[in-house]
Amino acid sequence: MVTDLIYRNFSPGAADARSSWEKFFTKPYLYPRDAEFSSLIRDVSVGLQEFCQTDASVLLLSTAGTGAVECAIAALPGDTKAVVIHNGYFGERLFDVARYHLRNVSAFELPFGEPFSIIHSDKFIKFANGQNADVLICTHLETSSGVLNDVALLGDVGKSVKAITIVDGISSIGSVECRLKDWGINCFIASTYKSLLCPPGLSFIVADSRFIAKAHRKWSYFFDMERLISVSMKSQYLWSPNPLALHCLKQVLNDINKEGQDEYFGKLQEKALNFRNKISQGGLKIFGNPAFLSPCFTILQLADNNASNWLSFLKENYGIVIGKGLGNDPEKYLRIGHYPNIAAEDFDFLADALLTVYRELKGNIRA
Structure with a gap:
């Protein structure tokens, strides 16, 4: 396990936007x-x-x-x-x-x-x-x-x-x-x-x-x-x-x-597309019809029901927190939340980590 990690929350639950809340505490x-x-x-x-x-x-x-x-x-x-x-x-x-x-x-x-x-x-x-x-x-x-x-x-x-x-x-x-x-x-x-x-x-x-x-x-x-x-x-x-x-x-x-909704939502969509393109080109399988995917959630489909292994490896070695599937097949999916406050460089870090783990776990995501 790597020590002194900077933890990054990409889970699909509540957004971690604590830094933007601080100015309201006073x-x-x-x-x-x-x-x-x-x-x-x-x-x-x-x-x-x-x-x-x-x-x-x-x-x-x-x-x-x-x-x-x-x-x-x-x-x-x-x-x-x-x-x-x-x-x-x-x-x-x-x-x-x-x-x-x-x-x-x-x-x-x-x-x-x-x-x-x-x-x-x-x-x-x-x-x-x-x-x-x-x-x-x-x-x-x-x-x-x-x-x-x-x-x-x-x-x-x-x-x-x-x-x-x-x-x-x-x-x-x-x-x-x-x-x-x-x-x-x-x-x-x-x-x-x-x-x-x-x-x-x-x-x-x-x-x-x-x-x-x-x-x-x-x-x-x-x-x-x-x-x-x-x-x-x-x-x-x-x-x-x-x-x-x-x-x-x-x-x-x-x-x-102030930014305008068209501009704001356009940027979210662009970040999501860039992230998905990078990981799919590396061999990862994105679940769902591309025409109906949300800009703030990406679901990866696993071949060998091993989501818990992925979660542990990502957290222990990269400080990355994501979620696994819900319902009948929780081990079959990885659920990633990419909210508006997540910077492009953090998306890149996440994509690189996922692709590295994909290789480390010998391709247990269906390509």
Whole structure:
């Protein structure tokens, strides 16, 4: 084992952006009921509306992304007929959350790694109509496979079958453009600690009038949707806030707006393509349809179920932290998160290390 390593986090969990948080540690703590704090909430909410290209309501809450998912889904009436697109580990999680709270839940199942796209349109419409669905649910970015689902298609199908649409954008927000109004999404759920580079603990729900009219069931004291909507309309915050995360989020949104979304997301895509080109040219196999890959996650497919060996070797010899697969075949895949704050030279370091380990482990990744 090499000593004195500089550890680099490329895991697909929360982004490590601690260096950018430090400047907010000295900001005075704001009392959550005073005017200055309300102004901060208002600035962040308006910033998120602009960023997500919507005029729908922004509901901020202190929880992980899955907590926000449960808050939204569980507020629906118990007799809601929901269809969940299931093409990976997090699609399955959405299905499990929906089944926990709703009595009529069906899964539209696709093979692992196959993105929901236009080729599924007719079959999905038929399936949704057959279930008399009034709610359609899917992930935007299925992080177990690294593929993006076509949420604009989900919005179109929702209009066609007169169903409300709910999208889990926890991993996609901040890595790809978000056009909620154009997509026709009624409820969009996201967290701020991945590609938006904020400290863990802050998530949000973007909810339009159709969703709000339907989401009125009281199932939890903490996740009370009606109270969450009420305080949000007053630029207040339900329960104890995380001022550090709010200040960070305001700064991140301002920085992206100054640069321009086209420029910002273009750079992320370019970095991802350069990284993937380098490792694939060296013999590594990237999982998923290239046309649907996310700019912030890369999944490598292993030939000999040995992901744990890779993780240990990379950490002990290079200080590199990545993740292994999720679901039924965790040893078959390596999951790499490359968030916006990771520099190009770090991508190069990661690519060189992966290619070296590939040779050291004698090509145990399928070429």
